[in-house]
Amino acid sequence: EDQVTQSPEALRLQEGESSSLNCSYTVSGLRGLFWYRQDPGKGPEFLFTLYSAGEEKEKERLKATLTKKESFLHITAPKPEDSATYLCAVIIQGAQKLVFGQGTRLTINP
């Protein structure tokens, strides 16, 4: 069965303390992996798409990387405004739908 698992479920950091969020997937064939950010009371907001192992994308303090089994979202010197839930989703071969992980709730303390 195709699965997407994110870890940790929750992460609390001090402002400026860099860390990484993990998204591991067990799918029959990956067509693409997406990262979204979700603020409380709002819909997910698109961040990145990764298509092949070794690919990297960057946006401000965030960098997403992809291997054959997992993706990491690295956050460098985070600020309180980076606090949100980060969702990972995959598209698998033969399907046309996004399958989401359960998310990582990130809190950055000032």
Added chain:
Amino acid sequence: EAGVAQSPRYKIIEKRQSVAFWCNPISGHATLYWYQQILGQGPKLLIQFQNNGVVDDSQLPKDRFSAERLKGVDSTLKIQPAKLEDSAVYLCASSPELWRAFFGQGTRLTVV
């Protein structure tokens, strides 16, 4: 560019009642999705439209949920009758090409 519009933002109903949600996607987006997000979980796809046609509704509880997309634009999602476990946020999303989805703010449904 206007985003995906959803209404209402919040709805409280009693179990066994019916409820409907409305979604207006971004202009020109052919693909429209309805997701259910239970508190603390990731979104789960309920139904996906490509223009007027249904692409995937494998996880839609068809005995109580229904959805339609009129003229390939607006869409409505209906629940009848509602159960307590239907309490969730219902997210509508649209995309200009498959998969890169833009989400609305969602409708928070509470069934009591």
